[in-house]
Amino acid sequence: MTTLRAVPKAVRLLCCGIFFNAVVSFTFIYLFVWLTGPRGLTVAQAGLISGIGGVGLVAGNFTGGWFGDVYGHRRALLAGAALSGSALCVVALLPTAALYVVLPLAQYAAGVVRAATSALIAVGVPEGARRQGFAVMRFASNAGFTIGPPLGALAAARFSYDWLFVADGVGTLLFAAYAARVLPGRGAGRPAVPRATGGPGLAAELKARPAVLVLLAAIVCVDLVYRQQYCTLPVFLGDHGFDARAYGWLLAINGGVILCLELPAAHALRRHAPLPVIGAGLVLVGLGYAALVPGASPGAAVALMVSLTLGEILYKTTATAYVADQAPAHAQGRFQSLYAGASISGQVLAPPLGGALYAAAPGLLWPLCAGLAVLAGVVVLGAGRLPGRGPAADTGPSLETGSPRRAAAG
Structure with a gap:
């Protein structure tokens, strides 16, 4: 409880959304099985698609923070979640050739969400309590991951693997809607610091x-x-x-x-x-x-x-x-x-x-x-x-991702 009290309310609410999103994010676990099973691809084809998707995920992680610094971390999270969720909803309906493009795109958007989420925790928690903030985020994510895979296996057995992608996509879109509601919106579209005066590269x-x-x-x-x-x-x-x-x-x-x-x-x-x-x-x-x-x-x-x-x-x-x-x-x-x-x-x-x-x-x-x-x-x-x-000391963007605030203000 002491750890939770050190974390601002908006961050705790965001972590609740992270938990839900982790619960429904089970498609990557069963992706290879789906590709080689219901989709009938060879192991080599499935490996190539999975590998390209992994590259997309890493690329999204590496570039997502730039979008947040320029356009606002809240906006980057919402855009990434909307794109990833929309792509996952239609994956099961796509021809095999389209999977080589759409799955990496969904993974790239998921990487942007991951980077934006970390940045939102970083700017939303005052320096000195960030370890607790990131610990709460990881707790939420790991708790969701503990619950998600068994639920995914049950859904695949009861319905089909195709429905896993629909559930993941809809769940990601719901996460975007939830985040839009709980994250402060004022200034969310502006860079934390204007690009012309943003400091050294x-x-x-x-x-x-x-x-x-x-x-x-x-x-x-x-x-x-x-x-x-x-x-x-x-x-x-x-x-x-x-x-x-x-x-x-x-x-x-x-x-x-x-x-x-x-x-x-x-x-x-x-x-x-x-x-x-x-x-x-x-x-x-x-x-x-x-x-x-x-x-x-x-x-x-x-x-x-x-x-x-x-x-x-x-x-x-x-x-x-x-x-x-x-x-x-x-x-x-x-x-x-x-x-x-x-x-x-x-x-x-x-x-x-x-x-x-x-x-x-x-x-x-x-x-x-x-x-x-x-x-x-x-x-x-x-x-x-x-x-x-x-460490960067006394000023920085707030969780609103556009408003500077004193770090000690919490």
């Missing part, structure tokens, strides 16, 4: 904050490692006699621990310097994969998931808040876009790179994953010594 701002650049590079490396749990890990477990139920229980451990511990951890660590917390989290991700180096066993699999989850709790919320605190007011959205894109880059990089290494030299995958994540953590631990500016 993005490259100059990043050059002045080398620790942010180091962190972004580390996040790309660790996300490549982190997302092996969704591609090569189930293959590895299957090759060692574990069935799908064992993998499902491992993912349940991840979701359960996050829901129980992330909010209390954000509150308990709120006064600790961010980079040591982030670095420790990245090291824990690496140590988790190191548990698989001796071989596959139930104990090693559980140790992996517990360490991976604890590392995720430490680094994801703290890193998002750190980037927000470091961002200048006129580039808050672009800083959040850079982090959002880095934090999801593994969705594109992990399957091909991890799969190729596992096929060529399976014994090298887990040692390399462990070493890469630990090295990234050590580099982040040392990044605090780099010169650079402190």
Whole structure:
């Protein structure tokens, strides 16, 4: 409750919408099954469409913040959700050739929504409470993701996979309507800072904050490692006699621990310097994969998931808040876009790179994953010594995304 009280009401209401949107956002989980099953595509065709969609999602994350900085984060969220929802509603009716365009477009719009949501949290929560704000956002998203996939499976079994896209699309449009109602609208269409007086460019701002650049590079490396749990890990477990139920229980451990511990951890660590917390989290991700180096066993699999989850709790919320605190007011959205894109880059990089290494030299995958994540953590631990500016201090856009306000005003 203390964590919730530190978060403004408008942000709490937005997180309620994030929860609902996460519940209905189950199509990407079943996309490959739908493409190779009801749509009758080959595995290669399904892989190509899914891969292009992943590129669209990452591109949307990287560019969504720019739209918000120029046109307003609220407007970027609403436009992205409207486009994504509308596209998903008609996906099941489209010919196969159109899927190569419409699915990536829907994913791109979803990436814009993700970046805009992070930027809205960043500008809506006063500095000093942003870790709690992002923890509440992640709690809402993870809680929705815990409920959504089983509901999607029931809907697919009772009706058809086609209806999953309709439900996701309608739900996304409802989220847009809800966000339009709960997010303050005054000034939402204007840039946070006029473009002519917006301050130095993005490259100059990043050059002045080398620790942010180091962190972004580390996040790309660790996300490549982190997302092996969704591609090569189930293959590895299957090759060692574990069935799908064992993998499902491992993912349940991840979701359960996050829901129980992330909010209390954000509150308990709120006064600790961010980079040591982030670095420790990245090291824990690496140590988790190191548990698989001796071989596959139930104990090693559980140790992996517990360490991976604890590392995720430490680094994801703290890193998002750190980037927000470091961002200048006129580039808050672009800083959040850079982090959002880095934090999801593994969705594109992990399957091909991890799969190729596992096929060529399976014994090298887990040692390399462990070493890469630990090295990234050590580099982040040392990044605090780099010169650079402190967090953007006393002014910034409000949740209305057009009105400057004192950060302490909350």
